[in-house]
Structure formats: structure tokens, C-alpha cells
Amino acid sequence: MYGVPVMMTCLDPMEQFAASVYTKVIFTQVKKEIDSISIVNFISKRRVSTTMVYTVEEYGFPGQNVVALYDLKRGRLVCRCGFWEKKSFPCRNIFLVMKYEHVKIIPERLILRRWRKDVKTVNGYTEKTALADERGFLLRHGALDATSQWMLFVGSKNDDLYKKCMSGIRQICCDLQACSDNDTMDMSLNAACDVRDPTVVRSKGAPSTRGHKG
Template identity: 30%
Template sequence: MDGVRQSRIVEGDVAAIISYLKGKAELDPMAVVQYSYCTEKQLGYLFWSDGNMQHDYECFGDVLAFDSTYRKSLYNRSLVIFSDTNHRRQTINFGFDGDESMREAIRCEFPNAIHKLCTWHLARNAVVNIKDKEFCAAFKTAVYDIRKEREIWANAYLCEKFCTGIRTTSRCKGINSSLKKFIKFGNCLLELVENLDLVVKDYRNNEFIADYKTLYSNPMMTTGLETLERSVSKLYMKEIFYEVQKQIEGIGALLVLHRDSISGTEKFMFQKHRKSHHVYSVFMDRSCDKYECSCNLWERLGMPCCHIFCVLKELEKEDLPSRLVLRRWCKDAKVANSSS
């Protein structure tokens, strides 16, 4: 049976899928199709990405998520989907791959990248393999909590690393759920790729709908800092603005404990109302308009936190400083990157 399967791969299915992808690439100058053969002309890896995916990667490829747990091809090959979020936190796809040597590839091709494992899978493996409920509960706490003295856990070690808010492969799981609508276990490679095209079109249709809603609707101003809030609303996509708006609203729960100025650097200390153990420090360098907060929200998500907004209020700022605006979350993220 294995011999019949291999002969079908070499003589029929693989030739058909490569021909199909090359045909698409001829119509799309930005498309990328790469593949390899192993011994006896068996298919090694297969990677493809169309022009829209390539452009999205140029704009939003600063963080890359992938999941190789989906197996639905006739030949039981791994399907690896490269994805991330766009400037409105919608899932976008960068490409598809059938190669299994991801960890080594990351080490070789992205030597300076931070490779983060899925915390959900770590916790799940403990629950599946260890039947002690108390231990599993403690293990989950250890995995998900952010405690700086414990560097062996991902969240503690990566609390200052930008990751667009991705902590698990849950977005990949969402893609897998969509795949189930279009892909069956018995699909040959050609059917697999054709159906993946349908999945991509479904995601892009959702993006077009969201674009339309953003274009023809305006978010409501809900805070007392209307001038600052309105200037922020003009910068960000609506979905991101709502997240930033919550940070502005959070100013109301902060108490200013201390303010000091040393050699052009302003230091502010805040405490959360009725939570004396929640104390945060913000440093502002007047010479370059640079802000740093101990909560590290800017480092992790690329968004200013409520503590920084509180500093802006104390300094009577009416606009968000450019140093606090991450282009990938802005309305013109794609436009700006396409011309650079």
C-alpha cells in the first residue's frame, strides 16, 4: 500500500499540485512557490504564499505564529500555517508549509528572533500526563503568571518582548476550525490547496467587511480627555482604538504618589485605587519625548498604558507623542509600508 501511495505522489498528485501553484504564480508576480524532492523523488517540503500574503508579511511580519498540529492530508503530512494579526487584530495568513523541521529552520533563518512556545499546550500536556489536580492547578498558575524571578517560564522571560498579544496558538486553532469547513481527511494535495484557497478568501472577505465598517463609522468618545482621545481615534484602527480607549479610561483609578525631575528626566509614580501593592513608575525623557513604564505594556503590545496616559494628562498634552505610536496598529499601516 505504501508503494502505491508513493507512486501516486510522484506520478500524479504532486505533479498536479506543483503545476497548479506554478500557474497561480504566473498570474501573480509576488507569489512564492517552493518545493523539494527527497530520495526516490518523494516530495520533501512544499511552501506557497500569494502576493497578498507577501504584502501582509511586509506590513505585519514582525510577529509570526505557526501551528503544525493540523493533519488532514491524504498522506498524513503536517500542514503548517504561518499567521499573525493585522492592524485591527484580525487573523491574517502569510503562507502554508509542509516541512517539519521548524525549530532548526527558525534558529538558522531568524537567529535573532524570540521563539516562544504555546503556553496552552504546555499546560495541557501537564493536565493530560499528570492526574494530580492540585499539581495541575499549581502548574497552570506557574505557566500563566508573570513573576520576574522565574525566568524559565515563557511569560516571565518574555514579559518585555513584543508579541502583539499572542501568548498561545489559539488564533491558529481558529484557523484550524475554519479549515474543517473546507478540508476533509481524504483530500489529495491538489484538493487540499484548492480548499485552502477558499479558506483564505473567507478570511479576506471578513477583512473587507471590517474595512467597510471602519470607513463608514466613527467611534464614540467616552472619557473626559476628549481632545487627546479624539487625536488617538484618528490614528488607530477602530478595534485598536477601543483597546487604547480602555487605557485612557483607566486613568480614573490611578493616584499620583510622586513626581520628580532630575536632569531633564521626569519620574512619576502611580498607585491603583485601593490597591496599595499595585505601584507603577513612568520615566519621561524631555529631550527626546521618550516614555517608559514599569508595566511594560508598550513593550509587549505596542500600545501606551493608562500610566503613560496619566503622565500625558499631568503634562497637559493634547496629542499622542509620535514615539508612542506604533505604525502597525495605524489606519495607514498598509499604505505606509507599500511605499517604503
């Protein structure tokens, strides 16, 4: 819908994730904040329980310190500069903290639903059509793909989360199959419902998925 933006900053993973999530207008503003990391000076950091407390200042304003908090356990990022209250997306200070903590994905709680590319695309198109044509299928597919990326990221962190995520995917696929009245989708839903662990997928006689794109 919007094309693929050219990566302009030195933080490609962070910028690419933002480009995949935000609408074009909001991404342009977010990219400016990512690029503005260069004018933010790191002062210090200290640990308070599970939270890392960062102190930074902006170039040209020495002594005007700003505090940003990062809680790894809860995936919480907060800056006390007041930018979030005005713009509702992360500021340059938060992106600096993400850089220091090697965080490549913007926490889900910092991405408002109204700024998301998938919500804007599908909801806007729904008003004009019943989404029964090929374009509607592609829009829905893209929206589901973008929304599921965070689930896949969290579900891959450890074995317990992986098992819970896999169990949920199996259940959702089976529920979708039960609710679907479209005969043309039955074959793909049957295959999706039978989600297996990696060691089982390679068993003899298992159907091959190579060459097929969702």
C-alpha cells in the first residue's frame, strides 16, 4: 500500500521495524526521532531493582538532564521529557535507551493502535467494500502478518513461551476451520490446524510447504 521506505538512519533493525508497523505519515516523524539520537548525549545509567535509570541531555542544552527508565522484565520504556504526552510515539531519548540496551523492536505498549499501518489499511478499506476480492485478501493477510510479529518475537524467547504460543496457534487454527464456511480454504486450514513441532515436521510422509506462500 505504501511502498518500502529507504532506510536512512544507522539503526536499520529499529527503523525497519518502525516502517513495518507505522503508517507512512507517522513513520516519517518516528524516523526523525531515531535519527535525532545523534544530538542526545549520554550522561549516566544506574540500576534500581529491575529498572535501568538513564540520564541524558540534548546537545546545546548542557545541564538540562532528562531521565528515561527501562524495565527489561516488563518491557517498559518511559521518558520524563513529556514528548509522549504530546505526540504519542517514542522520543529520541527512548530510542537512545533502546540503542544502549540493544532493543531492536519497539515495545508493543508504545505503539498506539491508531498509528498502526495494518489498522489504518484494513479499517479504511472495510468502509468501501466487503473485502471479498483479491485485494481484500491481501490486505487482511498483511494486517494479520504485521500483528503476529510481536507474538512470534515473544513466543520465541524461551521454551515455555514457545509451547504456549504453539498451543494457542493450533487452537486458533482449529477454531477458524470450524467457523469457516469457505470450501476453497478448507485444505489450507486443515494444514494449518495440524501444526507440529520442528522434529515432527520432517517426519516421512509429511506434506511439503516449500514453494507455497501465505
